[in-house]
Amino acid sequence: MGLSLQGVLFITGAGGAIGRACVLQFARDGVTRISAVDISRASLQETADIVAAQFPAVEFLQNLADVTDEESVKTIFENTITRFGRIDYAVNNAAIGSPLLPTSEALSSDYDRVLTINLKGTWLCERSQLKIMAGQSPLPSGDAIDGRTPCKGAIINIDSVLGMMAVPGNALYTMSKHGLLGLTRSDALDFAKKGIRVNAVCPGFVNTPLITPAVKELLQPNIDKTPMGRLAHVQEIADGVVFLASERASYITGTTLTID
Numbered sequence: 001m002g003l004s005l006q007g008v009l010f011i012t013g014a015g016g017a018i019g020r021a022c023v024l025q026f027a028r029d030g031v032t033r034i035s036a037v038d039i040s041r042a043s044l045q046e047t048a049d050i051v052a053a054q055f056p057a058v059e060f061l062q063n064l065a066d067v068t069d070e071e072s073v074k075t076i077f078e079n080t081i082t083r084f085g086r087i088d089y090a091v092n093n094a095a096i097g098s099p100l101l102p103t104s105e106a107l108s109s110d111y112d113r114v115l116t117i118n119l120k121g122t123w124l125c126e127r128s129q130l131k132i133m134a135g136q137s138p139l140p141s142g143d144a145i146d147g148r149t150p151c152k153g154a155i156i157n158i159d160s161v162l163g164m165m166a167v168p169g170n171a172l173y174t175m176s177k178h179g180l181l182g183l184t185r186s187d188a189l190d191f192a193k194k195g196i197r198v199n200a201v202c203p204g205f206v207n208t209p210l211i212t213p214a215v216k217e218l219l220q221p222n223i224d225k226t227p228m229g230r231l232a233h234v235q236e237i238a239d240g241v242v243f244l245a246s247e248r249a250s251y252i253t254g255t256t257l258t259i260d
Contacts, residue, residue: 003029003246007088007139010035010080012067012125015043017208018158019093021234023047025242026089027055035080035087037063037094059084067094067121077128086136089245090129092122093158097210098172100218111172118176122157123183126198129155130187133196152195154245157184158237159200161260167222181256188254197253199244204260207231226260 009026013019014036023034034051038044044062051060061083063076080087098114099106133153162170163177181200188198205211205223211231216223223231240259243249 003242003248005030005089005242005246007031008033008035008080008084008086009089009091010037010087010129011091011093012037012121013093013095013158014038014047015040015045016093017234018203018206018237019091020047020050021238022091022093022241023051024054025235025238026245027051027058029242029246031089032057033059033061033084035061035063035076035084037065037067037076039064039066039094067125068116070124073124073128077132081132087129087132088139088153090125090133090153090155091158091241091245092125092129092155094121094125095158095176097215098170098176100169100214101171102169103171106172114172115176115179118173119179119183122180126155126157126183126187129153130191130196134191134194138195148250149193150195151197151247151250153197154249155187155196155198156241156244157198157200158241159184159202159256161202161204161258163200163202164256164258167219169218184256185254192253197244197249199249199253200256201237201240201244202256202258202260203232203237204258205231206234206237208234232259 009031015038065072065076095118099110138150138152159180160177162174163181166174184200240257
């Protein structure tokens with residue numbers, strides 16, 4: 001995409017397919033300081049190894065953490081600020097799928113797990129991100145435009161097309177992603193004049209490990225209806241995320257970039 005980024009990236013779910021693709025694309029576009037979070041030590045280490053091999057100049061901070069635990073979240077942000085001093089781009093990507101069951105058959109434990117990780121986890125992280133970004137100076141702008149609000153930070157929440165629609169048997173995940181769009185739009189309004197942009201990327205059906213054969217079978221009618229009739233590649237999602245983080249999206253906030 002030819003973007004030129006500077007500053008510090010903070011990203012959750014960095015060991016997953018979409019998170020890893022985002023980490024690598026930010027590095028390609030110039031980011032050299034990355035604070036990466038995941039609950040899986042092995043997955044996070046794999047991302048770190050790939051970054052070290054492809055981008056040896058990148059300073060990569062690994063944070064093994066559960067984003068639903070408030071004290072754990074507090075610690076990862078303290079570690080990030082101690083190491084890098086600021087956060088310029090935040091990608092909230094940590095999420096899980098839900099059991100493929102109608103509401104009448106779902107368990108309260110399923111509800112608690114899906115909504116806590118997908119919604120509360122993002123809310124906890126975004127709360128800290130907003131506090132940090134609001135208190136820091138803007139990055140120097142490489143493309144002066146009269147009247148542009150100096151950008152102190154850009155937050156991108158990884159949502160889903162299921163934040164805007166529904167498919168059978170996926171109520172809990174759909175609820176969580178609808179809620180995430182509400183968080184994105186509300187915070188975009190509250191923090192726009194403070195120089196912080198908050199947007200969401202809503203991927204269609206992406207070829208990740210979450211798309212098991214059973215899930216793909218359920219989703220196949222919807223996949224067939226997409227204009228290209230296929231699953232997305234993780235790189236196609238990462239390109240949209242990095243665009244929203246960049247100055248090329250300086251007048252975009254509170255929006256949903258649907259990549260489907």
